[in-house]
Amino acid sequence: MAKTIPQLTELFKRELEMCDVTPDETVLVVSQAESREPYIEAFKNAAEVIGSTVSHLELPGLKHPMFPYGGSPDSMPLSDVDEHIQNDPAARGALENSDFVVDLTAEGLIHTKARTLTLENGARMISCWEPASILEQMFPREDLRERVETAEQMVIDADEMRVTSKAGTDVTVEVGQDPPTVPQYGYTDEPGRWDHFVSGFIAFYPVDGSQNGKIVLDAGDVILPLRRYVDNPIEFTLEDGFITDIDGDGADCALIESYLEMWDDEDAYAASHFGWGMDETASWENIAAYATTGVDARGTNNRSQIGNFMWSTGPNRFVGRDTRAHLDFPMRNCTVSLDGEVVVEDGDVVDSRLTPNR
Known part of the structure; x- marks a missing residue:
């Protein structure tokens, strides 16, 4: 180490x-x-x-x-x-x-x-x-970059993303033409580009207002930056790009509701970026493991875990929404489809163009 x-x-x-x-x-x-x-x-x-x-x-x-x-x-x-x-x-x-x-x-x-x-x-x-042990664990690879950039192009070429899960998630978003994309693979050699050392996922901003359906956080899914694993299912209703209802039991649901309410800002309830993880070296258990050490780890493993579906709330600078109220929700066991073609099935990346070289 x-x-x-x-x-x-x-x-x-x-x-x-x-x-x-x-x-x-x-x-x-x-x-x-x-x-x-x-x-x-x-x-x-x-x-x-x-x-x-x-x-x-x-x-x-x-x-x-x-x-x-x-x-x-x-x-x-x-x-x-x-x-x-x-x-x-x-x-x-x-x-x-x-x-x-x-x-x-x-x-x-x-x-x-x-x-x-x-x-x-x-x-x-x-x-x-992130701690040095995580930097070593998830150190960037050219293969990861290639797969993230392939995923980015797949998003750009698509018209619609649909996400479902056995827990009850069923949400669709319109990708739109030339969507703002956020490919992260842990390094940058291109002028004018930022990246996070380390990371491995593709995210994009759907057509604002096109997010409709239900998203259900299931037990074991993650709330960031609060760094909590969900104990009980939490159901979000999205209508025309905004969260209109949050339903669930327990402290996690109450915490999300109070966090969004405290901003007194309707933009806090807006749906922001969507995407999925691409890094096979990331570990879902990371937050729990580092919580016992006192070392500050910020959830990069969860955002990057291969096959996780991640969506977020709040800001979207591409449409002028600058609220600081922001939550990321990495979720396991979801199925992600682009124009009806499944790329992630029940949390496993199944498109051969996106699977790691082992």
């Missing part, structure tokens, strides 16, 4: 090489006070071994729970990161002028101006937070 700085440096050097980082490029490592200190040192070391010019930017701010400020989205100030980027020309310039950015922040830059500035200028960017 990669724990020491030399071991981490070698692991991160492999990742930077996957990202095609070269000696003539500038690498910026971005952190916050709560970032993993060994990761900062090891990523800097790895870039120096490659021969790149390396710098370090420490941003203010702490990891905020995904709750509203003052109970209303209107009362929520800019995040610490956004406010700093807006007011600090040096920080803004560092992001704009780097070729490759490593996001090690506790808050995460994915929904900030820092990410926008980086990608708009053609740089590549990865975010990394």
Whole structure:
């Protein structure tokens, strides 16, 4: 298990090489006070071994729970990161002028101006937070990328996705022309592209308002970022892209209902991205295993678990919906069809184009 700085440096050097980082490029490592200190040192070391010019930017701010400020989205100030980027020309310039950015922040830059500035200028960017053991377990592979990109093209070519399950799920969404897609395979070598080190799934944003039917979370399915396994079935009714009813017993259902209600924002109930997992190295039991260690693992295994169906609530920047109320629901044992062709059956990827090379 990669724990020491030399071991981490070698692991991160492999990742930077996957990202095609070269000696003539500038690498910026971005952190916050709560970032993993060994990761900062090891990523800097790895870039120096490659021969790149390396710098370090420490941003203010702490990891905020995904709750509203003052109970209303209107009362929520800019995040610490956004406010700093807006007011600090040096920080803004560092992001704009780097070729490759490593996001090690506790808050995460994915929904900030820092990410926008980086990608708009053609740089590549990865975010990394998971424990080293997970980075080793799910380390990116070219085969995974090929399968994720194949899945992405299958989505683009489709008109409709339907998801069913023996637990009662039966929901359809319209894919639309040129749907916004989010292929993640753990590294990036393309200008202007972000990825999460590690991950392995395909997600997309359906035609807004086209999500209709029922989705039933069954026992063992996951609520993220709350990092809970569901104990009892929870049924969501979706009508024209919004959750109109939530029905279930137990603490998990009550927790979801109260979480969505606390935002006082109808967009919290909107359906967001849909997709499925592609990584055969991911493990569903990860959250439970790390809960006993006190190590902060954020559910990458569940989002990426091969054959899981994942849908989410809340934001969709492609239609201007910027609510911070956001939940991901990775689900097992679902059947996913594109235009009637089954690609995932009862939680198993069955399309030969998407199965791993073993």
